[in-house]
Amino acid sequence: MLRIWFLSLAQSTLGQYMQTSKWGFAVVEAIHLLALAILGGAVLIQDLRLMGLVFKEEPMRRINRDMGRTLLGSLVIMVLSGIALVSEEALKCYYNPAFRWKMVLLVAVIVFYFTLHRSAINRSTEESRAGDRIIGAISIFLWLGVGVAGRAIGLI
Amino acid sequence: MKLRFLLVVVAAFAISTEAYAHHSFSAEFDGTKPVRLVGKLTRVEWTNPHSYFYIDVVDKNGNVTNWGCEGAGPGALSRRGWKKGDLKIGDTIVVDGYRAKDGSHLADARRVTLPDGRSIYGGTPGDGGPGDDGTVQGVLPNTGTKK
Amino acid sequence: MPVLQHMCQVIYDSPIGTAIRESDYAFPVIESVHVLAITLLVGTIAVLDLRLLGLVFRGIPVTRVARTVFPLTWSGFAVMLASGLLLFWAEAAKNYSNPAFRIKLVLLVLVGLNPLIFHTTIYRRVHEWELLECSPWRARAAALASLSLWGGIIVAGRAIAYF
Numbered sequence: 001m002l003r004i005w006f007l008s009l010a011q012s013t014l015g016q017y018m019q020t021s022k023w024g025f026a027v028v029e030a031i032h033l034l035a036l037a038i039l040g041g042a043v044l045i046q047d048l049r050l051m052g053l054v055f056k057e058e059p060m061r062r063i064n065r066d067m068g069r070t071l072l073g074s075l076v077i078m079v080l081s082g083i084a085l086v087s088e089e090a091l092k093c094y095y096n097p098a099f100r101w102k103m104v105l106l107v108a109v110i111v112f113y114f115t116l117h118r119s120a121i122n123r124s125t126e127e128s129r130a131g132d133r134i135i136g137a138i139s140i141f142l143w144l145g146v147g148v149a150g151r152a153i154g155l156i
Numbered sequence: 157m158k159l160r161f162l163l164v165v166v167a168a169f170a171i172s173t174e175a176y177a178h179h180s181f182s183a184e185f186d187g188t189k190p191v192r193l194v195g196k197l198t199r200v201e202w203t204n205p206h207s208y209f210y211i212d213v214v215d216k217n218g219n220v221t222n223w224g225c226e227g228a229g230p231g232a233l234s235r236r237g238w239k240k241g242d243l244k245i246g247d248t249i250v251v252d253g254y255r256a257k258d259g260s261h262l263a264d265a266r267r268v269t270l271p272d273g274r275s276i277y278g279g280t281p282g283d284g285g286p287g288d289d290g291t292v293q294g295v296l297p298n299t300g301t302k303k
Numbered sequence: 304m305p306v307l308q309h310m311c312q313v314i315y316d317s318p319i320g321t322a323i324r325e326s327d328y329a330f331p332v333i334e335s336v337h338v339l340a341i342t343l344l345v346g347t348i349a350v351l352d353l354r355l356l357g358l359v360f361r362g363i364p365v366t367r368v369a370r371t372v373f374p375l376t377w378s379g380f381a382v383m384l385a386s387g388l389l390l391f392w393a394e395a396a397k398n399y400s401n402p403a404f405r406i407k408l409v410l411l412v413l414v415g416l417n418p419l420i421f422h423t424t425i426y427r428r429v430h431e432w433e434l435l436e437c438s439p440w441r442a443r444a445a446a447l448a449s450l451s452l453w454g455g456i457i458v459a460g461r462a463i464a465y466f
Contacts, residue, residue, distance in 0.1 A: 022183050022257075026465065030458045033341070037457060040342020041349050044375065054371045058363060066359035067350075088182070144339070151335040155232060183465075204323075204330035204393070205464060231327040240325070 006090040015087035025088050032081040036147070039074035042067045043143050050120060051136035060124035075110075098156050102149035109142035181254075184226075185264050189255040193223050193263060197247045202240045204229045207278075209265060211249060225251045225265035227278035238268075238276045247271045251278075308399050315396035323393035330393060337386035344379030345453045347372045355446035357437035365433040365442075403462035410459060414452040421445040 009015050018024050046067040048054040055063055086093045093099040120135045181187070195211030207227040212220050227233060230240065243249070250269035256262035265278035304312070314320055323329050353359040354368045391398060398404040425441040432439055438446075 019182055019187075026183060026462075030461055033338075033457055033461055034454055037341050037345040037453070038349055039346070040339075041346020044342065044346060045350055045371075048375075054375075055363075055367075057367075062360075062362065070350075070353075070359065147339050147342075148335065151338060155229070155331050155335075156235070202325050204326065205334075229331065230325055231331055234327050 003091075003094055006086075006094040009083070009087045010090035012087060014084060015090060018084055018088035025085065028081050028084045032078060032085060035074045035077040035081065039071060039078060040143070040147075042071040042074065043140065046071065047136040047139045049136075050117075050124065050139075051133045060121055064121050093153070096153055096156070098149050098152035102146055102153065105142055105145040105149060109139065109146060112139065112142060181264065184256060185254040186257045187254055191253060191255050191263050193225070193251040193253075194248065195223065195251075197243055197245050197249060198222060199245070200240075200243055202230055204231075207233060207265075209243070209249070209251070209268075211251065221261055223251075224260075224262045225253065225268070225278070226262065227265040227268070233276070233278065236276050237274070238270070238278075242270060242272075253279075308396075311395040311399040314392055315394070317392070320392045320395065323389060330390075333386050333389050337383060337390060340379050340382040340386065341457060342379075344376055344383050345457065347375040347379065348453070349450060351376075352446035352449045355438045355442045357443075361436040365435075365438060366429055398463070401463055401466045403459050403466055407456055407459035407463070410452050410456045414449065414456060417445055417448050417452065 010019075018028070045054065046063060049056075049058070049060060049063045049067075086099075117135055117139055120132050124132060193211060193213050195213040197209060198212050199208075199210040201208040206229060209225045209227065211223055211225065213223050214220050234240075248271060251263060251265050251267070252269075253263040253266040267275060268278040269275045315324075323333065350359065351365075351368050351372045354361075354363070354365060360368055421442070425439060425445070432442070437443070
């Protein structure tokens, strides 16, 4: 059933453009990579603070206010550019195990971000608790997984 | 001083986005120009990020043209059962793929039939080439082969 | 053959360079580390650049942001340098004639000069302006140069595969 979505994406105007354009894929991929740099930086600063390793004197909320916005902004760019990249080779992605892993991990980390991660940030105090350290570590691990799986798409 | 930095950067962007000739299938190869090449191996580059196989193709009139065929990296190929030692210079292989857009004697090695008869998907994963029904070992037009 | 090109060829032909280049796993792993460590190197320094531009952490002194970010950025630099050298070892001869690679090297030199200039000039007096929400124009210019140069380096690095 999901396969229909990928087929439609391939046949869409976006898909047709990406499949025939000489440099469309390259430009979109560069945008994906630049947004990745920003996303990674925001994730690192935010989660390292949650784990009590950086900015210890600053309240978690203050760090989260700006890093959260940066994270979500760059994530939106990554998702949009990602959709364009997939549209160039939609069915190939659909059947690619690395891509499937990437999507699973991406959904998992986004859900995690808006639930457990959010509550940890909201109730965070001066000292970081063991629970916060675990949540920060899980977050970094999941995001890293998304990145590794993404790189693996072109390798397997 | 800083302005000069920015000017250099802008120039770098301009240069780097201008000459995109490769990568992602549609930038380098033409999905409407399938080709079947049969020839003797003259050179093998078993390298990352891409492998290259050069074969001498003889046409009807006896003219020999050397074609380059671009394949996936060693890791991907060996996972499909194709090892470096499987090919020797002088072996005859069949390459099904698509021609390079710039008209040069380059094709992507979408499907390679080895001397021992095995037919291996040689393409680079995630490059977005056509002729695949999405599965790794997809169908190529005009070849009638499917695994 | 020019000396530099000859040196690149020697590096390329070396046993280690060849082993990496023809490897099943080593090259892909080294390259993946190189790409992902961009977040550690560029992602973190970008936070300082954004602070200098007054876009994030306006209430936090610039020096505190810098102190936080620098260890991370330097760690990222160490990883990028090590993985980059290994990749170069495997690809040296091809890199020599690659325009994207050459541009990347030029940009890397510039992105190294930028903080040198920054730290020996406007940053010397940082205690005068570290609390400002928006830093002096020289600091903002350095931040913009940093972001642009790193962006160019990332794009040039990706473009290496295109030549």
